[in-house]
Amino acid sequence: MREALEDLAAVGALDGVRVVELASEHGAFAGKLLADLGAEVIVVEPPGGHGSRLFEPFLDDEPGPERSLWWWLYNSGKLSVTLDLSDPVDAENFTRLVASSDVVLEGETPGHLAALGLDYEDVVSRQPEVVWVSLTPFGRSGTRAHEPATDLTILAGAGPAWSCGYDDHLLPPVRPGGNQGYHTACLWVVMSTMVALYARQTLGLGQLVDVSMHAASNVTTEAATYEWLVAGETVQRQSFRHAAVRPTPQRLMRSADGGTVIGASPRYAEEFRTLIDWVVELGIDDRIDEFFFLAMGVERGGVVLTEIGTDPEATAIYQAGADALRAVAEHLTAKEWFLEAQRRGIAAGVMLAPEDVIENEHFVARGFPVAVHHEDLGRTFTYPGPAFRAPSSPWRVRGRAPHVGEHTEMIMGALIEEVG
Amino acid sequence: MTVSGIAGVTPAPRPARPRALAGIRVCDFSGQLAGAGATRFLAAMGAEVIRIEDPIAEGYWDVLRGVPPYVDERRGRELGGAFNNHNVEKLGVTLNLRTDAGKQLLRELVAVSDVVTENFAPGVLERLGFPYEELRGINEEIVYVSNSGFGHSGPYREFKTWGPLAQACCGLAFSTGLGDQAPAGIGYSYMDHHGGNFMVIAIMAGLMHRDRTGEGQWIDLSCTDAGALLNGPALLDYTVNGRPLRRPGSPDSNRSRSPLMAPHGIYPSAGEDNWVAIACRDDKDWAALATLADGSWAADACWVVLGGRIDGEDELDRRMAEWTRGRDRFELAATLRSVGVPAAAVQRPGERIELDPGTLEWGLWPTVTHTEMGRVRVDGVPVHFSVTDWVIERGAPCLGEHNDRVFGGLLGHSEAELRRFKEDGVL
Incomplete structure (x- = not known):
């Protein structure tokens, strides 16, 4: 079958959409995906930069806010503005920034933005077309809304860990590797943001989109959930095969070269x-x-x-x-x-390790590894690329992650000029 | 309590909720979970999803048709719980594409659709006579989304996959396990869920581009590309620092290396196969935990800063396990959370579904009505929309359940024609 060839002049599906993202550990991947799809994503950080800039690993293992590979991966293609939301002048600037945007993506603890007068309810009356997306561990309200959580505790409480591990149940259940609790929630953020933007075309209205990380992983466990819902049965974890109600035969095999x-x-x-x-x-x-x-x-x-x-x-x-x-x-x-x-x-x-995948002939032939130039370092690095090929509205990694506040002057200057 | 619950009182009809994807019609060949999971969400958001199945194979191309779990002792094609879960809110039709009349009906359907979806092996729809060029000839604006294991280009494009295989080939299975054990892999078809979720993103991208330009396109989604994108920072640690994930003691996915956290793990608790997950994000979390931990071990100065806890992580984890082993996982997790430390019992399905306010208050397990199975609970949607919230009320369609509605009502064929289609083996 003919390959879907990409039109080099084409823009992404979200071209022209402005997203204001309040920097967070759990929502960063969603903003990165929206940027890959063509949106202008402005990540708002506190002065000095968001804490996730100090997440390991670092370039050449030397710590620094511009050297975190975690930050690089999850913030590639975004612009950075620094604002201190507890400062009235900056809060006003934030409101202005929100007014210029189509989407707000925030992962704040429920109630925090309301206390600052900067929540959805404060914005919607003057900006009814805003699509406001909250990503929190348990949703914006409810009994558990204020519980602390991380990727690990979400995956433990929401089902994935129960289904992962080994035949030997003296070994603990295992967390799926690579931040999958966050990734799962972020995919729901992107899907829902796009649906809300689509609905806005006909409704003329934005809306509040409330995403629960706990709920997202709960509905991402395949048979573990519906074996219980339908038949009241409980699956049990097994080494390298589906958790199942009744044991199934081992699947893993060894090759002659030990693979x-x-x-x-x-x-x-x-x-x-x-x-x-x-x-x-x-x-x-x-x-x-x-x-x-x-x-x-x-x-x-x-x-x-x-x-x-x-x-x-x-x-x-x-x-x-x-x-x-x-x-x-x-x-x-x-x-x-x-x-x-x-x-x-x-x-x-x-079984391929991530390092095998990024160099594998098939992934290379499909253009999955992409080069991202870091002009500040005079170096180019390989990043993971598109999940799909959309020739007329391509998925593109737009560039390196921003430095702390790299675009504050440019973006806020333009806004103040508009108002002025 | 509402009056609608009182016998004999007819509830006032609910005001119609605006539907986010009203007016979008999906001509849907997709199945299993990787495809069906995508169009399920579109249907819940108000799209008209018409699932097309092969009458000759009785729909069994979808391996989930008719397989367990079952609601009762009945067995059969329409009674599989997995199929029902993944196909709620869709319409179901049959179409025999080996026949000319079947091909013609598909052309008529594509002409009035916005989207065509499939997750066949590459080339299947083409061999049935419907490559993208043909679909575009019928409807220039059609958004055609293919979802396959390795995509439609590259040396592995013809390769067959299923969930665990895709997960093995994209890095995710390798990344999941304990440091001193072989990889455990992910114990379910995680990439079928996310293959479907990326497929939704592809469909929405295609629709948004179409609405702006009037241009359709063919989007080629590869589940292994999608999975590779979910490997997280380990991938950059290799491409930037040259550090592979395959090294002694690595990966250990119950620990946290990006960012560094310790203690960070799943520890034993009282009872059989009971476990509790605890994550100290920083020295402050550790200090809070240390005040709860009895005995002198936690007060030792060597654990006060992260570097010490990482250097002694094996010993720290052993101490943690000793501390947690005799305790109730729910009580311990709640106590830790009350002092600000993230912690959670590893919940069994029955616990997170029946007892957890985090899912119950959300309404995460809606009940649908299936024509043959009756009332069944299914997965809900982990998102609430303030204006256009999701609706999941109708169960999966039985084979060809909506043939008359679609080929008659929508496409305008007469009862006599429909009868002939059925007699001729077209439907």
């Missing part, structure tokens, strides 16, 4: 046939105890998932398929396994 690989056990007749051919070609059929069950898989026309564990013959066939996959994997390098299995139409994978 970790996975493969989907065959279910359809043609998949059993493919696997038989492969095993015979490799001359390893003697390593599979119940080789004849594979042929039965072909004759039987495959197996149905609901038969596994209930129908003894189907279960044996399914198990033989898994054993054959394992024997093949142990005979090949991880990469041979992955490419050759896929060439034969078997869904197979290899």
Whole structure:
């Protein structure tokens, strides 16, 4: 199929949309995504810069507010304005900045902005078209609204951790790595912001968009939730496979070169046939105890998932398929396994670390790694790029993260001029 | 209490809530969770989502059709709880695209739609005769969004995936585990959820661009690209500092390296398989925790500043576990939070769904009515909109449940034509 080629002159889908973002640890990724989609995102920081500028790791491991890779990643493509919201002059400037914007994105503790007279309710009467997005651990109101939380405690309380970990339940449940509690909530922020902007076109009205991190992770746990909702069953965590009500067979396999690989056990007749051919070609059929069950898989026309564990013959066939996959994997390098299995139409994978992914041939060919120039350092670094290719309204990383207050003069100067 | 709860009193009709995506029609081939999860949200926000299924395969292309969990002892194509959860508020039609009449009906539907969505393997819709060029020929403004494991370009474009495989190939599974163990991976199809969420973003981007320019486009979403984007700062630590995540003792995702925090972990508590998560963000949090921890260990000067806690993190975690082991996880977490320290019991599904005001007050588990299953609770939406809030009331469609409404009511075919379509195996 033809590749979707990007129009170099095209602008992003959110071109012309101004977002004012109050800097926060949990909302930064949302602002970055909105910037990638074409919005002008102005991150408002306290004088001296937001605390997340001091999050590890740092460029060359030397701490400094312009050297945090956390800040770089989550604030690329934004502009920075410093304002002290507790100062009346700056508060007035903030109001002016909000008045010039389409979207406000804030992650403040509920009540904090209201105490300053700078909350949604203070703004909406004079700016009914504003889309005001709050991202908080538990929503803007309710019993839990003021509880402290981090990515870890959200993922523990909201379900993900219960489903992640090892067969050995003396080992603790595991937090999904890489800030997924924040990421999950931020995706809901972006989706909802776009829907509210879309609705504004017909309604002529903005609205308050209240996003709960806890709720977001609660509805991002797949079967753990609906096994309970529908059948009152509780899933249990298992090493490297889906948490399940009843134990399922191990999926991870070792390749000949010590890599970790996975493969989907065959279910359809043609998949059993493919696997038989492969095993015979490799001359390893003697390593599979119940080789004849594979042929039965072909004759039987495959197996149905609901038969596994209930129908003894189907279960044996399914198990033989898994054993054959394992024997093949142990005979090949991880990469041979992955490419050759896929060439034969078997869904197979290899476990890649983030550093493998950013250099992998496929991701490189799709343009996922992108170069971001840091003219202040005279260096260019590789960043993660687009999740999708939209040729006419491209996803683009717009540039490096801003320095503390780098755009205060430019942006606030223009606003004051307008008013003046 | 409202009067509507009193028997015999007919409640006044609720004022119609404005719907954010009113007037948007989605011609939806997507399924499983990665695709169905996307159009589910659009439907909850008021879009008319018409889910198209193959009558010959009885919709079983979607592997979630008919599989557990079930509400009762009944089994069958329409009774799968997962399928219902992911397809609420959609209309369901059947269309046999092997037939000319089926192809013609699809053309008619595309002509009156805003969006076409699919998460087939690359090339499937093309082989059915509907590549983007064909769709654009029918409707120049159509927003066509494809969602696949590896996208439609690059050397792996034809590769097959499912949730755990995509997670293995994008870095997320590797990143999840304890330092002295093999990766644990994520114990569910996390990237199916987020494949769907990125798909919503792609659809909205396509619609906003179309409204501004009158131009449609084909958007190519790759679940593994999307997953790779979720790796967090570890990726830059490699590209900037040359430090890989694969190194001795790493990754340990219960610890926090970006930013550095300690103690930061999931610790044992009283009872079987009970755990509590505790995060000290800074020295102030630690000082608050130390006042609660009995015995002299927590008062030791070596733990006062972060550097000391990181240097002695193995010992610190051992001490923490000793302290938490005999305590009730809910009480301990509440006590820690009362002094400002983030803490949470690791909740079981039944606890976070039935007992947690954070989900109950939100209305996070709405009940839908499914034509065959009856009343079933499903996932809600973690966002409340002050003007155009979501609506989730109708269960997933049965196979072809809305054929008459869509092909008759919407496209204007007569009852006789519909009968013939059914007889000819078109629907």
